[in-house]
Amino acid sequence: MTKVLGIIGGGQLGMMIAEAAKDMGDQISKIIVLDPTENCPAAQVGAEQIVGDFKDKEAIMDLAKKSDIITYEIESGDSDVLKEAQSFAEINPSPETLRIIQDKFLQKTFLRENKIPVPDFIEINNFSDLQEGLKEFGYPALLKARRDAYDGRGNYKIDSANKIQDAWDYFKGQKLMLERFVPFKMEVSVIASRNTGGQIKSFPLVENIHEENILRQTIAPARTDEQVSKKAEEIANETMNVLKGAGVFGIEMFVTNENEILINEIAPRVHNSGHHTLQSSKTSQFQQHLRAILGLELGDVELIHPTIMYNILGSKGFEGEYAPIEISEKNIFLKMYGKKISKPKRKLGHLNIVAENESIDDLLKKIEVIKEKTVVRPV
Numbered sequence: 356m357t358k359v360l361g362i363i364g365g366g367q368l369g370m371m372i373a374e375a376a377k378d379m380g381d382q383i384s385k386i387i388v389l390d391p392t393e394n395c396p397a398a399q400v401g402a403e404q405i406v407g408d409f410k411d412k413e414a415i416m417d418l419a420k421k422s423d424i425i426t427y428e429i430e431s432g433d434s435d436v437l438k439e440a441q442s443f444a445e446i447n448p449s450p451e452t453l454r455i456i457q458d459k460f461l462q463k464t465f466l467r468e469n470k471i472p473v474p475d476f477i478e479i480n481n482f483s484d485l486q487e488g489l490k491e492f493g494y495p496a497l498l499k500a501r502r503d504a505y506d507g508r509g510n511y512k513i514d515s516a517n518k519i520q521d522a523w524d525y526f527k528g529q530k531l532m533l534e535r536f537v538p539f540k541m542e543v544s545v546i547a548s549r550n551t552g553g554q555i556k557s558f559p560l561v562e563n564i565h566e567e568n569i570l571r572q573t574i575a576p577a578r579t580d581e582q583v584s585k586k587a588e589e590i591a592n593e594t595m596n597v598l599k600g601a602g603v604f605g606i607e608m609f610v611t612n613e614n615e616i617l618i619n620e621i622a623p624r625v626h627n628s629g630h631h632t633l634q635s636s637k638t639s640q641f642q643q644h645l646r647a648i649l650g651l652e653l654g655d656v657e658l659i660h661p662t663i664m665y666n667i668l669g670s671k672g673f674e675g676e677y678a679p680i681e682i683s684e685k686n687i688f689l690k691m692y693g694k695k696i697s698k699p700k701r702k703l704g705h706l707n708i709v710a711e712n713e714s715i716d717d718l719l720k721k722i723e724v725i726k727e728k729t730v731v732r733p734v
């Protein structure tokens with residue numbers, strides 16, 4: 356029997372899930388997305404849209420009544436509302452998994468309790484907790500908003516005592532945690548998946564390069580030795596084992612100079628650092644996510660072609676309609692997300708630069724040349 360798939364969020368991730376779902380006509384008959392922006396990216400690829408806020412209870416209930424199975428592209432949904440919506444539709448990952456993950460403090464506490472390595476952290480309830488925490492962790496340390504914070508927007512790096520007040524004021528009344536600074540040598544991630552039957556599979560470890568807290572480039576596979584990759588992939592599998600949610604999860608980690616691996620953050624959804632799988636692997640992370648939530652056997656995760664993913668971001672100091680970006684070159688795959696308006700750092704699209712016989716270094720050189728063509732400029 357085919358199912359109606361509901362997706363909370365119809366941005367680029369919802370769009371690429373919807374595209375993968377369209378190819379699974381034998382399983383999914385219809386796709387409905389909930390998104391506040393009229394004609395959102397997912398609607399542009401044929402999903403029906405309910406225009407509404409991600410936290411709008413009525414809109415979520417409406418989506419649940421119209422869907423057999425619900426998933427999401429954002430982690431900020433209201434887990435209590437989603438629990439209620441479960442009486443109308445199956446929700447994966449479950450609202451309980453979402454509740455733990457969407458609060459960074461609960462997430463890290465859960466991981467630590469399950470003996471999964473994370474940086475040192477403490478809960479911050481008042482100004483004196485912050486002062487005490489800094490005495491323990493020293494400088495720099497990261498003050499983080501526990502919820503609704505991604506792409507670095509919820510972090511304040513406190514590098515000296517005279518920044519404490521500033522950091523405190525920056526978050527005005529939000530729930531907070533303090534984390535020890537990790538002088539990592541590399542940021543990496545694993546796109547892990549677990550289906551509703553408990554089968555677990557992870558894509559190989561990739562390396563992530565951020566600029567001003569936004570992912571700019573993912574190198575697949577990560578330039579680490581095999582032992583590090585193996586250890587990171589084991590940590591990801593162990594995380595999936597204890598977390599028990601169904602779907603694809605993006606697990607971001609730090610590799611320290613001593614090759615220790617610490618989890619920085621888990622996203623309960625398809626992840627920007629998994630976009631390379633659209634070309635590098637037999638199964639894309641979007642297909643894998645659908646297979647996981649539908650309870651199908653998980654697909655092949657082998658990395659067939661080393662690939663670098665390069666994000667196309669809105670240029671600084673410019674907001675408005677932008678000139679079309681066109682690239683047609685062998686083994687370079689451009690994916691634009693159909694967003695009409697550019698804003699600084701907005702994710703507008705990505706490139707996958709796929710190796711035939713080239714090395715990662717060759718691909719990195721290719722990016723340096725092609726970059727110029729991806730600069731976002733006014734029409």
Ligand code: AMP
Nearest residue numbers: 474497505506507534535536537568620
């Ligand atoms: P987050 O939004 O928490 O994933 O953090 C965004 C970025 O801040 C990460 O990709 C890291 O580059 C950096 N960061 C976060 N936590 C730490 C930490 N404990 N130590 C060092 N850098 C961090």
